Amino acid sequence: MSKEYTVAILGATGAVGNCMIQQLEQSSIPVKELHLLASARSAGKTLTFRGQEVEVEETTPDSFEGVDLVLSSAGGSTSKKFLPEAVKRGAVCVDNTSAYRMDPDVPLVVPEVNPEALDNHHGIIANPNCSTIQMVVALEPIRQAFGLKQVIVSTYQAASGAGQSALNEFYQQAQDYLAGKKMTAEILPTKGDKRHYPLAFNLLPQIDVLEDSGYSHEEWKMIHETKKIMVGDMDAAEPKVTATCVRVPVGISHGESVYFEVEDQSATADQIKELLQNAPGVVLQDDLANQVYPQPLTAEGKRDVFVGRVRPDYENKGAFNMWIVADNLLKGAAWNAVQNAECLVERGLI
């Protein structure tokens, strides 16, 4: 009989935590027992897993006794506090926060791109940032075939990327605006920052905090995570990456406009489309005659990364533009985490 696993979801009541429960339900991981962990405030609530009610428990170090696998999405400080306790008790943790992503001892993994990095884990595996994941899934087959010199990305990121409370705030703003009422903002653009602005019918060119470099932390993450995932070094000279991250009035699914330059200047848009058509985790939606291209409303609820509008920059050889959309809560977070866990099981690393 194959091994069965005791799984804990840390941050089970959040937007991503909820999706983690669903994704785990649909996964190939044999779950013996599931613990749903959250803060004291959420303890006692019940959630459903495979038709059975599971009570949410307050997280303590002892919550991880006997746990084989932890899926964590309760914020960086919670991960820092509890994941070492989980590891100490023998669990392997897939962490969806930014707490450990840049730790050289922690693999940062997108299974379609660098599953072999899992082999060197020390108990914690980091799930990359949502906007990074969908971009590297689309770019990696191109990098493998033609080399990748430069990436210039502009993001169109959904409210749910800032959490369930931000999503609720956004929908309330939209209701208020349409009713002719004044919109209020207490969370977006970034929880805990000094000023807050409405997102509904607006654009906010700030995701996460703004740093002295002039970049937002989200932009910093896209630059350095892409390098770490693709070539194993967060400061690698190539591929060059620059990013502008913008929150847009969409509930779920991020869009990305990506300009990229490849080493092999003989590469064509048709070759790139063929690569994408056969790439794992990618669905090519690129049929201009029938106006087929990726959209958030059609990507929502799906695990795939949708790519379209692939075309050459006619003025720069080896340069192309494309448009990428994926569900930020699934491939950008919960599904990538569960997929990492499936890989750990398949590779006998747990």
Added chain:
Amino acid sequence: MSKEYTVAILGATGAVGNCMIQQLEQSSIPVKELHLLASARSAGKTLTFRGQEVEVEETTPDSFEGVDLVLSSAGGSTSKKFLPEAVKRGAVCVDNTSAYRMDPDVPLVVPEVNPEALDNHHGIIANPNCSTIQMVVALEPIRQAFGLKQVIVSTYQAASGAGQSALNEFYQQAQDYLAGKKMTAEILPTKGDKRHYPLAFNLLPQIDVLEDSGYSHEEWKMIHETKKIMVGDMDAAEPKVTATCVRVPVGISHGESVYFEVEDQSATADQIKELLQNAPGVVLQDDLANQVYPQPLTAEGKRDVFVGRVRPDYENKGAFNMWIVADNLLKGAAWNAVQNAECLVERGLI
């Protein structure tokens, strides 16, 4: 006594036409008489200009008898049909459609960038595309100071850019979505195209028709209009321009994420910000410590182009990113047209 002008607004009942009436009210142009022209469907409606009711008339060639200045925004085919008639009758026309933009005999003018092009007009002056205008206003002072090699732009364009009916459709979709009803779409992404998609809570990477080149016509316009405005040649080798245009669920004001490379590699972000601070038509909103950056909701109703998030690409010398927002109905259309008319008056060209 200074000259007074008889003005006609063609397409007076549309989203841009309405704004043209307001912008003309606030302009320095001495208006003797105003004719509001539209299709037969709108004839008989009344609109207000400087406190007086003006009846909308059906457009015929004779509508332009005695008219000195035409401001036109009724669609390309209407411009093609009527502007030659107006010119024949001695009027000078500022046309906000794409009908004449690429005609080598028609100046394509943004007054902050190339007002001298007005001097060679033959009766028709073209107003550029909304997304082009705000970009060239921000880029021109940088080009003048440091030279401009490359522009890579991703747009975040508001529903009103597709007209009043598209804007109404978008708000109805938002209402329906929030009420849990199915959204319907008959106009967006582009009136008259085969398929239509909801814009509310969604992103549509199609503005205007998609062409065989792989680019949308809006993207084509941004590329070639920028070259014509900046260097007088729609096919100029430099600056190189590539664009991805996306419709976003915002009512009014377009956003743009612009990556650009200058010739002078000693240029710094601080120098660029100083240039922008002193540039005509530009308001620099770039104070990261206080989370100050351009937003559609704060740009709406203003004539300026708002620029912020100016920062260097640390991996490419002479390369920068910035974020631009402007009211697409004002600087992107009605105000730029009226501003062109003011320049014609000032230069004695009318």
